[in-house]
Amino acid sequence: AQSVSQHNHHVILSEAASLELGCNYSYGGTVNLFWYVQYPGQHLQLLLKYFSGDPLVKGIKGFEAEFIKSKFSFNLRKPSVQWSDTAEYFCAVRRSNDYKLSFGAGTTVTVRA
């Protein structure tokens, strides 16, 4: 069974600090990768996605993620966070020939002003 692991349950940062959230998956085949963000009281919004090509993917709001196939990882980064980045972040993985989107448990990010 495919599983998605997000290493950090809760991350607390100060504004302007750099953010990196880890995501690893267990499936060895070709995968499609996603990061979603859920701001307090809101629905999930797509931050970025990877299907193929350049393993460094840029998304909205200054986020980027790097796909490292050898490490089965798709870590999310932002060089300088803002208070408005306080949210829950979900990594999701789908085998390229499947419909099923498997989610990690999520990482809560709290940015202190």
Place this chain on the structure above:
Amino acid sequence: NAGVTQTPKFQVLKTGQSMTLQCAQDMNHNSMYWYRQDPGMGLRLIYYSASEGTTDKGEVPNGYNVSRLNKREFSLRLESAAPSQTSVYFCASSEAQGLVTDTQYFGPGTRLTVL
């Protein structure tokens, strides 16, 4: 475009009551999904509909039924609610399962409490 909409936003039920959660999308997507979100568990797929007229079970279908009413609408029904179904329910849609670049877009969610 409103994207994916869900009603109601909040609901409180007593054990054994029934209710239907409504979902609609205006993006002309073929595929639709129902998830539940529980603390520390991410999102788990309840049911999905690859296209109008088809529905299939996901990871956690027990206690739920679905109807793909037409291309736009996909409803989730709890026939006899149980406290274990207390959760936040999200509907999602995507252009078409099987597309290499298929991406799911989510609705605002329904927070359900079963007493």
